[in-house]
Amino acid sequence: MTQLAYEQKKRDLIRQLQRDSGAIRLDKTTSNLFRTRAKPDDNKIDVRTLNQVLAVDSENQTVEVEGMTTYENLADACLARTCMPLVVPQLKSITIGGAVSGIGIESTSFRHGLPHESVLAMDVLLADGDVVTCTPDNEHADLFFGIPNSYGTLGYILKLTARTMPVKPYVVLQHLRHTDIEEYFGAVGEACASDVDFVDGSVFDGEEMYLTLGRFTDSAPYTSDYTWLKMYFRSIRERREDYLDLRDYLWRWDTDWFWCSKNLFVQNLPMRLLLGRRRLNSVTYQKVMRWNNRLGLTAAINRLMDRHPEGVVQDVDIPLENAAEFLRFFLDEIGIRPVWICPIGGHDPTRNFPLYPLHGSGLFINFGFWDIVPNPQKHEAGYFNRKIEAKVSELGGVKSLYSDAYYDEDVFWKLYAGDKYFALKQKYDPRGRLRDLYQKCVLRK
Ligand SMILES: Cc1cc2nc3c(=O)[nH]c(=O)nc-3n(C[C@H](O)[C@H](O)[C@H](O)COP(=O)(O)OP(=O)(O)OC[C@H]3O[C@@H](n4cnc5c(N)ncnc54)[C@H](O)[C@@H]3O)c2cc1C
Structure with a gap:
């Protein structure tokens, strides 16, 4: 039934793309992008109904799912069959298509890589209305490997098949404190070579760093609840050991958007009582942030007070051997x-x-x-972000593109494989109906 519905939705999209001409863009319900784009007059491709889990095969450990399915719905469907995707990004509204074409990550990534690395096959809608199925070894293998980090500029993932893994109902956590940066990253390396199931960490300062190790477990003496009055990120400093229901573990960072809910003034008891469990989540915060951007409230206050704060919302990946240097630079500068x-x-x-x-x-x-x-002096736009971009390149790292980027165009294409990208663009979107990666991610077109 759901398979038939998928075929129908696919046909409708193909018809729409073949009927319209000109530039196109996605029409989705939610987004976790952090850069605002100009709102050009493009044709909108309504993909909102492509949000179904089509099949969970817990015997062969695979899941077949439509591209706009949120990880919350995907994880629920998998957990009902005692399995989960190999990597479940932390924010409930991230969709599997967004995490594969943008980049995602979570605490299983030390073993399973990034979400796109567990994909087995994808149906991709191309700008001219064709749909191609790509796998690592068919005639569209170039597109299969080119989609991650293409941000919808080569085509849209309508459906994909990905690997899953068996799970247990609870996770037992250890929060291990470190006070020395070198030792901390040494311990991260050791943890990744051990038999734990989950590894991540929280740096509160150069002398207060926690490594959090998690293991699946069949039973728990108690389980903590961080979905309302208590905050997970605070528990890291307060407890050495903790038990969470697996579903609560997967979404432990969503309730307070890691710790960023502080900017929405909800980290106090009266506000949490007022908002209730249902509103404390990343979807609410995204909505508030978008209203704020649209109305320009914070920008107006800053102008009035002659302040020049710079948003620095980024994820960067640095080789382990250079991680201590990056952290020192980051904390200092x-x-x-x-x-x-x-x-x-x-x-x-x-x-x-x-x-x-x-x-x-x-x-x-x-x-x-x-x-x-907070930036008391007026600098060029992106002053701190540019410093980070330079340091990431110097240390052999890569920056995600879901937020602001300030690279010059020639530098950008060197970093993000321009030669290979344009070969793909020429083959799969020769009329350029989709904007290219630099236009979209740096120029915000
Ligand atoms: C504050 C913040 C924290 C973050 N933290 C994490 C984190 O901890 N872990 C993590 O994994 N990720 C994190 N991200 C990044 C997030 O995973 C990526 O931004 C991801 O691309 C968002 O997916 P989405 O479904 O919300 O997609 P959208 O925001 O809707 O789209 C992202 C981009 O992908 C394109 N796209 C969307 N769907 C498809 C599709 N089906 N086919 C092709 N292209 C498509 C869109 O055109 C767009 O360019 C974070 C982002 C922010 C802003």
């Missing part, structure tokens, strides 16, 4: 705290995704930081 860290491993050297080049087979460390740098 950017100063945002806390910082989330998450190791990335499990690379299969036979599967090379050119647009998101994590070179070599060693571990990378993802640093996530999402805040405002």
Whole structure:
């Protein structure tokens, strides 16, 4: 039934694309992009109904799912069959198509890589209305490997098949404190070589860093609840051990948008009582942020008070051997705290995704930081973001493109495999109905 419905939705989209001409863009219900784009007069492709889980095969550990399905719905469908996708990004409204064509990550990434690395096949809607099925070894393998980090500029994922893994009902956590940056990253490397199931970390300062290790478990003496009055990120500093229901573990960062809910003034008891469980989540915060951007409230207050704060909302991936240097630079010169860290491993050297080049087979460390740098002086636009871009390149890292980017065009194409990208663009979108990656991610067109 759902398969038939999928075929019908696909036919409708194909018809729409063949009927219209000119530029196109996605029409979706939610988004976790952090850069605002100009609202051009493009034809909107309504993909909102492509949000169904088509089949969970817990015997062969695969799931077949439509591209706009949120990870919340996908994880629920899988958990009902005692399995989960190999990597479940932390925000409930991230969709599987968004995480594969943008880049996602979570605490299983030290073993399973990024979400796109567990994909087996994809149906991709091309700008001229064709739909191609691509796999790592068919005639569209170039598109299969080119889609990650293409942000919808080569085509839209309508459906994909991905690997899953068996799960247990609970997760037991250990929060291990470190006070020395070198030792901390040494411990991260050791944890990734051990038999734990989940690894991530929270840096509150250069002398207060936590490594959080998680293991699946069949039973729990108690379970903590961080979906309303208590905040998960605070528990890291307060407890050495904790037990969570697996579903609550997967969404532990969603309730307070990691710790960013502070900017919406909801980290106090009266506000939490007022809002209730249902409104404390990343979807609410995204909506508030978009209203604020549309109305220009914060920008107007800053202008009035002659303040020049700069939003620094980024995720960057740095080779483990350079992680200590990056963290020192970041704490000294950017100063945002806390910082989330998450190791990335499990690379299969036979599967090379050119647009998101994590070179070599060693571990990378993802640093996530999402805040405002209060900037009393007026600098050029993107002053702090540019510093980060330069440091990431110097240390052999890669920056995600879901937020602001300031690269010059020639530098950008060197970093993100321009030669390979334009060959794909020429083959799969020769009329340029979809904007290119630089136009979309840097110029915000
Ligand atoms: C504050 C913040 C924190 C973040 N933290 C994390 C994190 O911890 N873990 C994590 O994994 N990720 C994180 N992200 C990044 C997030 O995963 C990516 O931005 C992802 O692309 C968002 O997916 P979405 O479904 O919301 O897509 P959207 O925001 O709707 O779209 C993202 C881009 O992908 C394109 N796109 C969307 N769907 C498709 C599709 N089906 N086919 C082709 N292209 C498509 C869109 O055109 C757009 O360019 C974070 C982002 C922010 C802003």
